[in-house]
Amino acid sequence: MFAGAADRLTHEASEAPLSLELTGPFGQKLASEASDDNLVIRAARLLTQGMDTPLTGRLILEKNLPVASGIGGGSADAAATLRLVDRLLALGTPEARLLAIAEQLGADVPVCLLQKPTLMRGIGEQLDPAPALPPCGILLVNCGEAVSTPAIFKARNAAFSEDAILPAAWPTAAAMTDDLQRLSNDLEPPACTLCPSISIVLDAIGALPGCLLNRMSGSGATCFGLFDTAEDAEAAARRLRQEQQNDWWVWAGAVLPASDQSPA
Structure with missing residues (x-):
């Protein structure tokens, strides 16, 4: 299930090669572990792979959730990147392709892409609707x-x-x-x-x-x-x-x- 606790991802346009800036209360901790292989950068590159004009500018991740804390923060960041880049470039990517890319990024990324209460099985790739949740x-x-x-x-x-x-x-x-x-x-x-x-x-x-x-x-x-x-x-x-x-x-x-x- 999902709650209102979240990181925030934005894009700052420029002609510079794509880069990632980490801010927020847990940004420094993530920066100490992050590399060019960060999930956000990987998601952006996978979605735009093979395009004639690559995505440029700066992605800014405001890291409000603890790092590696068992609540899907990194997976949600990757899913948000797919949605954001798809909108920025007006790609109109079919959801089936977004889900296929999400699965390459990690077992929890597809459910974060759908962002609905979900029953997950297998390693996270088998997704079924959860029971309708009451207000709580x-x-x-x-x-x-x-x-x-x-x-x-x-x-x-x-x-x-x-x-x-x-x-x-x-x-x-x-x-x-x-x-x-x-x-x-x-x-x-x-x-x-x-x-x-x-x-x-x-x-x-x-x-x-x-x-x-x-x-x-x-x-x-x-x-x-x-x-x-x-x-x-x-x-x-x-x-x-x-x-x-x-x-x-x-x-x-x-x-x-x-x-x-x-x-x-």
């Missing part, structure tokens, strides 16, 4: 510690869960979280072993008034809590900031239903 709020918290996805998979010593069987829709957030409580993130136990701070974050979220469900996102280290409303989630975020005097990244707002999505 979400709290995102990242402890600031990096976790290695390959190390988490290597540390697993159990089979993966069976595919979830879910209804076509949930009438309320409580009904949704009742179903989700019976499921789990199979990567959460090994991630907590390798990064105990994740357990601390999960406990802190779960103790907040109104929290209906707390889980780790993806392979971590970001964790989330679901609430009845965006206002409940925002109140929980304020309380968490007061109680936890640390450098955790905290964001709260609404879960976005399919009707509110406008791929960027």
Whole structure:
């Protein structure tokens, strides 16, 4: 599912060869790891490959999301690049081709291109519509510690869960979280072993008034809590900031239903 927490990508026109500038609270960290192989540059080049007139100017990525944090920030940046470059050059690229390019960039890029609540299977390439989501709020918290996805998979010593069987829709957030409580993130136990701070974050979220469900996102280290409303989630975020005097990244707002999505 998607929320309002996001990076921002813009293009500054010029005749200079295509370049990438990183800004925002997490721009410096990404810059220390970035190279000419950055996903944003790769996405732009793949889409314009073979064109007589290459894209020029500067792409500016305002990095507001923690780096490598299990919430699809880099994948969303790559998907946004495909949409932005397609609009800039008025290419009118068919969605099927955009999805094919997205899959070359990473397993999570296609779902970020579609930007709708989605059931993902396989390595992320098998996409089906998710149940219709009720209005609800979400709290995102990242402890600031990096976790290695390959190390988490290597540390697993159990089979993966069976595919979830879910209804076509949930009438309320409580009904949704009742179903989700019976499921789990199979990567959460090994991630907590390798990064105990994740357990601390999960406990802190779960103790907040109104929290209906707390889980780790993806392979971590970001964790989330679901609430009845965006206002409940925002109140929980304020309380968490007061109680936890640390450098955790905290964001709260609404879960976005399919009707509110406008791929960027």
